[in-house]
Amino acid sequence: MNHEELDRIAQIEQSNTESFEHTIKVCTAASCLSSHSDEVKTALEKEVKHRGLENCCKVKGVGCMGLCAAGPLVSADHNSKMYQNVTALDAPAILDSVVENKPVQPAIALDPKIPFFTGQKKIVLENSGEIDPERIEDYIAAGGYQALFDAITGMTPLQVIEQVTRSGLRGRGGAGFPTGLKWTTVAKASAKKLKYVICNADEGDPGAFMDRSVLESDPHRVLEGMAIAAYAVGASRGYIYCRAEYPLAVKRLRMAIRAAEHIGVLGNDIADTQFSFRVEVRLGAGAFVCGEETALISSIEGNRGTPRPRPPFPAQEGLWGEPTLINNVETFANIAPILKKGGDWYAAIGTEKSKGTKVFALAGRVNNTGLIEVPMGVSLRDIVFKLGGGIPDGRKFKAVQTGGPSGGCVPDQYLDMPVDYESLAGVGSIMGSGGMIVMDETSCMVDVAKYFMDFCMSESCGKCVPCRVGTAHMFDLLQKITEGTASDSDLELLERLTDMVRQTSLCGLGQSAPNPVSTTLRYFRDEYAKHIHDKTCEAGTCLPAGKAAGVGA
Amino acid sequence: MLGFSAKATPPSSDRRWKIVEGTMRRHGYAPFALIEVLHTVQESFGFLTDEALRFVAESLKIPYSKVYGVATFYHFFTMKPPGEHACVVCTGTACYIKGAPGLLKAVEEEAGIKPGETTPDGKVSLLTARCLGACGLAPAVVYDGEVAGKVTNEQIKERVRQYRKLPTTTTGAGA
Numbered sequence: 001m002n003h004e005e006l007d008r009i010a011q012i013e014q015s016n017t018e019s020f021e022h023t024i025k026v027c028t029a030a031s032c033l034s035s036h037s038d039e040v041k042t043a044l045e046k047e048v049k050h051r052g053l054e055n056c057c058k059v060k061g062v063g064c065m066g067l068c069a070a071g072p073l074v075s076a077d078h079n080s081k082m083y084q085n086v087t088a089l090d091a092p093a094i095l096d097s098v099v100e101n102k103p104v105q106p107a108i109a110l111d112p113k114i115p116f117f118t119g120q121k122k123i124v125l126e127n128s129g130e131i132d133p134e135r136i137e138d139y140i141a142a143g144g145y146q147a148l149f150d151a152i153t154g155m156t157p158l159q160v161i162e163q164v165t166r167s168g169l170r171g172r173g174g175a176g177f178p179t180g181l182k183w184t185t186v187a188k189a190s191a192k193k194l195k196y197v198i199c200n201a202d203e204g205d206p207g208a209f210m211d212r213s214v215l216e217s218d219p220h221r222v223l224e225g226m227a228i229a230a231y232a233v234g235a236s237r238g239y240i241y242c243r244a245e246y247p248l249a250v251k252r253l254r255m256a257i258r259a260a261e262h263i264g265v266l267g268n269d270i271a272d273t274q275f276s277f278r279v280e281v282r283l284g285a286g287a288f289v290c291g292e293e294t295a296l297i298s299s300i301e302g303n304r305g306t307p308r309p310r311p312p313f314p315a316q317e318g319l320w321g322e323p324t325l326i327n328n329v330e331t332f333a334n335i336a337p338i339l340k341k342g343g344d345w346y347a348a349i350g351t352e353k354s355k356g357t358k359v360f361a362l363a364g365r366v367n368n369t370g371l372i373e374v375p376m377g378v379s380l381r382d383i384v385f386k387l388g389g390g391i392p393d394g395r396k397f398k399a400v401q402t403g404g405p406s407g408g409c410v411p412d413q414y415l416d417m418p419v420d421y422e423s424l425a426g427v428g429s430i431m432g433s434g435g436m437i438v439m440d441e442t443s444c445m446v447d448v449a450k451y452f453m454d455f456c457m458s459e460s461c462g463k464c465v466p467c468r469v470g471t472a473h474m475f476d477l478l479q480k481i482t483e484g485t486a487s488d489s490d491l492e493l494l495e496r497l498t499d500m501v502r503q504t505s506l507c508g509l510g511q512s513a514p515n516p517v518s519t520t521l522r523y524f525r526d527e528y529a530k531h532i533h534d535k536t537c538e539a540g541t542c543l544p545a546g547k548a549a550g551v552g553a
Numbered sequence: 554m555l556g557f558s559a560k561a562t563p564p565s566s567d568r569r570w571k572i573v574e575g576t577m578r579r580h581g582y583a584p585f586a587l588i589e590v591l592h593t594v595q596e597s598f599g600f601l602t603d604e605a606l607r608f609v610a611e612s613l614k615i616p617y618s619k620v621y622g623v624a625t626f627y628h629f630f631t632m633k634p635p636g637e638h639a640c641v642v643c644t645g646t647a648c649y650i651k652g653a654p655g656l657l658k659a660v661e662e663e664a665g666i667k668p669g670e671t672t673p674d675g676k677v678s679l680l681t682a683r684c685l686g687a688c689g690l691a692p693a694v695v696y697d698g699e700v701a702g703k704v705t706n707e708q709i710k711e712r713v714r715q716y717r718k719l720p721t722t723t724t725g726a727g728a
Contacts, residue, residue: 031689034700068689207646209686242591244629245682272557283592285627286683302585303619327625363647363688370689401646435647451649461626 001264002272003149004427006140006418009263014529020058021193022098027073027129028061029216030248031209035521036087037072043088044074047095050104057099065129067116069369075112075129084110115386116368120545121349123357124333125373128217133252136259139220147336148224152231160232161187163456166343168355173200173291173328174403174432175508176354176421182325185315186233188322189249195235196324197226197277199332201242201249204288205404206455208435210359211329215242215249218333219256223279225332227266228339230277232327241296253281288405288459292507293326295461306463307507328433330359350376354420354431362388364437365395374419381415384438393438399523403432405452405459406512409445428519430512444539445524446531448551449517450478456513467510474517481528482542484535491528495521524530561611564604569597573605577612584615587623591630600631628683636671636678638716640709641695645684648692652706656692657681659706663713676717 017023026032026041044059065073070084076098083094084371086108089488096102103109122128131138139145151160165180186195199222215222226238242250257279268276282300289295290305297319299305318324335358339345347355354376360383363369367389374383380400384390391397408429410417417423421431439448457471477494480486486544496512505511521528531538537543537551563570576593590613594605601624610617624630641658644653647656657668660679664672671678687693690702696712714720 029685030685030700034687034690034693034702056576068687071689104588203686204683206644206649206684207688209688212686245684246686283589284629285592286629287627288683293616299588302583302587302623304623361688363691364650369647369691380617404646435646437650439650443650448650 001270003153006145006149006265009137009144010141013137017058017141019055021056022077023058023060024074024076024094024098025060025062025065025129027063027065027071028133029064029128029213030074030246031064031068033248035072039088040074040086040091042070043091044094047091051095051099051419053095053099057095060132061134062066062130063128063133064125064213065179066120066125066372067110067368067370069367070110073110073129075527079112079117079129082110082112083108086444098365106186114389116370116372116389119382119387120373121131121357121375122373123212123337123346123349124221124330124359125217125371126337127221128213128371131218133217133219134255136220136256136263136265139218143340144220145224145265147339148227148231151228151274151339152271152275152436157232157234158171160228160339162212163231163339163343167334167338167346168343168350169331169334169338169346170354170421171328171435172330172334172358174406174430176431177237179327179331182315182327183229183232185313186235186323186325189316191234193322194237195233196239196302196319196323197230197233197235198296198319198324198326199226199238199240199430200291200293200326201240201246202284202291202296203243203246203329203433204291205406205433205435205457207361207363207401207437208404208433209361210371210434211542212243212246212249213361214333214359215246216252219252220260221250221333221336222253222329223256223260223266225327225335226279227270227277228335229325229327229332231275233323235325236276236278238277239281239282239319240279241284241290241300244283250281250283256488257281257534287459287461288455289507289509292509296326297324297509304461306461307509309506312316330434351418353422358419358431358434359434360434362436362438364401365391365440365442366438376420377418379416380410380419383419384415391438391440395442398439398441398443399445401437401439401448401516402435403430403512403515405455406430406508406515407432407435408515409439409448409523409525410519428515429544430515430520442541444482444537444541445527446478446482446537447539447541449520450475450482452477452516453478453513456509458508460513464504464506465508466501466504467506467513470505470510471513473497474501474514478517481531482537486532488532491532561608563585564608572597573609574612577609580642582613585637587613587615587620588627591620591624595630599635600633602632626710632723633669637676638697639678639695640713640716641680641682642668642709643683643685643687643691643693643695644681645686645688645691647688648684651691653692655706656694656704656709660713663710664717672717674717677713 076081169179170176287305295305295307313326359373453475610620668681694704
């Protein structure tokens with residue numbers, strides 16, 4: 001496989017697509033699939049055949065279009081027409097609309113010009129909802145694997161790292177470590193036998209589904225990013241550590257690897273050079289702590305996923321003691337565009353210290369649940385009220401939870417704050433991997449803190465005492481508060497514990513586990529006080545209210 | 554070359570052990586393949602038995618204690634036989650604030666089982682998932698592998714009654 005062959009595949013695919021007058025795209029990512037979008041696709045194909053339009057209408061399954069709340073989604077003619085909540089029965093109406101321009105009933109019509117779509121800037125997600133994730137040809141037609149081939153035939157590894165460094169890209173898994181710096185360290189480290197590249201796809205934060213969506217919608221983008229990274233740091237083997245809870249993502253990844261090796265864009269002697277790169281998928285087994293890089297490495301080696309002290313960092317001693325580069329799915333998905341358009345182009349997007357775009361999973365009490373990609377520095381207000389379409393049922397906004405169990409709750413006084421790594425850290429939360437859960441007045445903040453502490457308690461690996469015992473102790477205290485049996489001294493103890501656990505835990509899980517408690521204490525202290533003194537819960541979720549109204553009913 | 558390399562014999566003539574052996578062979582019986590092999594065992598048998606763990610330990614030449622340690626460390630692996638039907642309630646953040654605790658309570662009211670338990674008649678297991686990533690459908694439940702979205706307390710009770718072949722009524726005890 002060389003450049004010309006790659007171009008030829010792209011040309012054939014493009015002219016094939018152009019031969020159709022209309023392309024109808026059906027979302028086949030996990031969320032829409034569970035609302036039976038596969039039946040919609042079959043019905044559309046049948047209807048096309050029934051009307052004898054096989055030569056003018058193409059029906060294709062694509063990745064996530066973002067607006068999961070309104071799924072199954074269908075779009076046609078370069079997204080100029082979109083349809084929501086579609087069922088198999090709507091197939092004739094959609095074809096009438098696409099081919100004959102007849103209006104559809106309002107229930108399934110979706111305006112492509114709503115802020116949810118127009119307010120986004122897509123880099124990571126540019127192929128999501130556009131290409132068929134199960135066909136490598138479609139990815140190549142969209143310019144795929146060009147960046148990899150250009151890099152290995154026309155750039156030195158140092159030049160590749162230079163572009164990534166210039167882009168200002170920071171790790172999208174949560175901590176925000178400069179990617180270029182990480183790559184430089186691995187490139188400089190010397191290996192005993194070989195170096196490794198690992199993609200962290202163990203998306204464990206509850207309420208976050210960015211990585212799942214990228215893997216399901218555009219798996220080749222991640223593989224290409226990994227291969228470029230491997231070339232830059234001098235690695236020849238790669239692993240993708242993916243959650244077993246994401247069967248569709250795993251299936252599409254495995255398919256993508258097979259297809260890429262089959263046509264020779266991965267494997268030995270890529271682009272007729274000496275560069276070889278092989279990738280394998282490794283399944284996680286439901287341990288949140290495996291998102292921590294040393295725990296993840298331990299899990300790939302077949303052990304219990306427990307972290308170890310750093311240094312040595314994986315960049316020096318990682319998988320099997322060899323220098324290892326670990327990046328998150330979204331980080332790798334940013335690499336090909338950065339190489340194609342240059343580091344400076346990427347650095348011009350976003351804020352001074354947080355460059356580029358970020359994908360967020362918007363969920364909870366918000367109208368437009370789904371996946372969005374926005375430039376860094378956009379305000380929370382824009383995300384929740386413009387793109388997100390506000391809070392359902394006219395309820396009042398209370399807080400946004402970012403960063404999952406390691407993050408915190410950001411209250412309404414910070415709605416106009418720009419979303420970037422520094423601002424979020426400044427209010428006690430973290431960027432995290434990109435989960436954003438919107439809460440309204442029906443959510444009790446003490447209960448939310450308890451929920452996350454319960455999570456951290458059961459996910460603590462048990463290796464270090466502060467995390468193992470501290471999270472359990474904090475959970476007990478929160479339990480007492482929600483039951484209305486706590487006193488002021490319990491609250492004091494809780495605050496002391498948050499500091500202790502943060503400062504003495506071994507890894508990020510324990511160090512950040514107190515965040516949900518400390519942010520809710522900081523911004524919603526009166527709620528804690530009401531539980532303790534008045535034995536009441538305004539949201540009605542906790543026991544002291546005696547009237548558990550408004551939840552799930 | 555290095556002493557005996559006697560191959561461990563499967564616990565029974567069940568053909569599913571062939572699948573397990575296949576996975577081990579693919580990884581060259583390397584100890585680091587342990588988690589991959591346990592995935593195959595669980596996929597094939599539904600859960601991990603003690604004899605399966607011993608067989609894997611012997612085949613990969615790892616101490617049984619370590620195999621047991623790994624199998625019990627990860628939440629995904631279960632050593633309890635599953636019920637005939639499974640209700641997996643997602644307890645991710647989005648589902649939590651949209652009513653997952655109510656769903657768990659509803660099943661407990663209906664069938665007297667808590668997460669991780671199976672009804673005495675062996676018909677239904679209630680499980681929880683950390684996050685299915687289907688946050689747009691919150692609260693989500695997976696019934697025997699099929700995801701259902703925006704589930705209400707009544708719906709999940711009804712489904713449990715169906716699974717247990719009990720008369721289906723719509724008189725619920727409320728939230």
